[in-house]
Amino acid sequence: MLPSRPGSALTRAFARVNPQIFSLIAVSVLAHVTMSGGRVSASLFALQHGGSGFSAGIAYSLYGLLPALLSLHMGRWIDRIGPRIVMRSSLVVMIFGLSLPYLWPILPVIFVSAALCGFGFGTYMLAANVSVSYMAFKHEGDRIGMIGWLQLGNSVSSVVGPTLVGAVIDNHGFSQAFGTLALIVLGSLVVSYRVHLPDGTRDANRGEGGQSIVRTVFTNPRLLRIYLLAMTVSLSWDGFNFMVPVLGHERGYSATTIGMVLSAFAVGTFGIRAALPWLSRHLSEWRMLCLSFGLTALVFFLLPFASFSFLLAGLGFLFGLAAGVGQPSILNLIYRAMPAGKAGEGAGLRAMMGNFMGLTGPTVYGSIAALFGAVPVFLLIGCIMSISSWQAHHGYRSSVASA
Structure with a gap:
């Protein structure tokens, strides 16, 4: 059998798209x-x-x-x-x-x-x-x-x-x-x-008797894992965008070099998100998260030691590929795990936690960098993302066992 051409795969992907x-x-x-x-x-x-x-x-x-x-x-x-x-x-x-x-x-x-x-x-x-x-x-x-x-x-x-x-x-x-x-x-x-535009409303007779999503999440280990991983997605995203300029300033990189690294990151996120309809047909959310967090950890471990601009840009692109699948995968896991009729509340809790990380994360990163330099921040985030990859693997094994 002849292998399918990329064009035909793209055509099939568009055929599955909801026009809305x-x-x-x-x-x-x-x-x-x-x-x-x-x-x-x-x-x-x-x-x-x-x-x-x-x-x-x-x-x-x-x-x-x-x-x-x-x-x-x-x-x-x-x-x-x-x-x-x-x-x-x-x-x-x-x-x-x-x-x-x-x-x-x-x-x-x-x-x-x-x-x-x-x-x-x-x-x-x-x-x-x-x-x-x-x-x-x-x-x-x-x-x-x-x-x-x-x-x-x-x-x-x-x-x-x-x-x-x-x-x-x-x-x-x-x-x-x-x-x-x-x-x-x-x-x-x-x-x-x-x-x-798509629409829908909550059925008042469904769900878990009006129980708060916050209580549901913190009493359900599976849901709690998803939300904690959502926070690490925000942590790594804000860490990269905030700390790359700090690292560049420490090492005397030009604004052009720093901008090139951040642009390479944007190109990576754009590319992986464009390919997500195809990728999601071959890998589950947990598998994508496991690979994404693992690649993110590797990037953060290597960034402080990349001494050439093209290496920094390459690592920025790789992080873009990893980061681009994080939020869509997390959101889909939340929608699938939420009690009936509480998709908005579940997504709202994720947004609240993500915004909280966005408000507090840069302050913590800046404080550590002021005391010890930028390198410990990158290594700390790398360790956190390594643990996140391990947790995503546990999530994958649990999903397979319950299937």
Whole structure:
């Protein structure tokens, strides 16, 4: 028998795709452009209008503050009224948040805008991810690929957003930049009414009698393992993005070199997420996590000792390949393990834990690096990811035994 050609495999993969995912990606790309661009605009405004680096850090961090505090409640809201209404309501919140600095471009308003936009986008993406759990797929593994494709759209907009606002700020000022972003979100809202977005609501007669997901997770070793591994995914992601510039600064690397390493990471995540529909047909979530964490550990062990820029970029690309499968695999495990009708609450708890790691992780990394240098941080994360790979292997063995 002749081996199947890559083109035919790609054709079969597209044939299995639920068309709703493309509508969701289209709306999400427009929404995420404003998130990535808004963070840059808020930080630059704080720096250029009498603010300090500390003020810029506050403006940037405020985008993640409310999602870190409220994601669990946001997930319950999604379960109660369905993701479609939540997505559209979240876009309205973002439009309002971006309109404020367009009308009153002052630093306190920038802070309020950052909090509102972060809350709106965090809620939107939570609902968008949950909506994938309502989609029909012939093969359960295809759902992982579609979650990856949804995040693939975010990868594209992460490049477009900062480039766009930078050009608008240079030519027309900050007020017009925020106004442009508000118009883009308005376009996203209009598109959401022109396409069919997936929806679903919780059945009040199903589930576990209203038991809190937090209690369910912490009394279920299988679920607890999934959520702890979700935290290590965030830990490694934030560790790489925060510590590579720190390592580069310690060793006198140019900004171009550091940027090249981070760009290679982005290319790796883009490539693996594009291939997820095919990969998920051949490997289970636990297998992908085991390999992903193992490769991540290897990268973190090697990064401090890579002395050439091309080696650093190569390791960044490898980490992108590893990191790109983490969140989609975790989310699909959560959707499959959740009690009936609690997909939103389950995803909200994961988002809350991930945002908490994003708020606290860089502070811990920076403190260790200030005392002992960057190398111990990389080695510490490498050890944590080695343990995570071992735990993912245990998860795989348990899933096989219970099958």
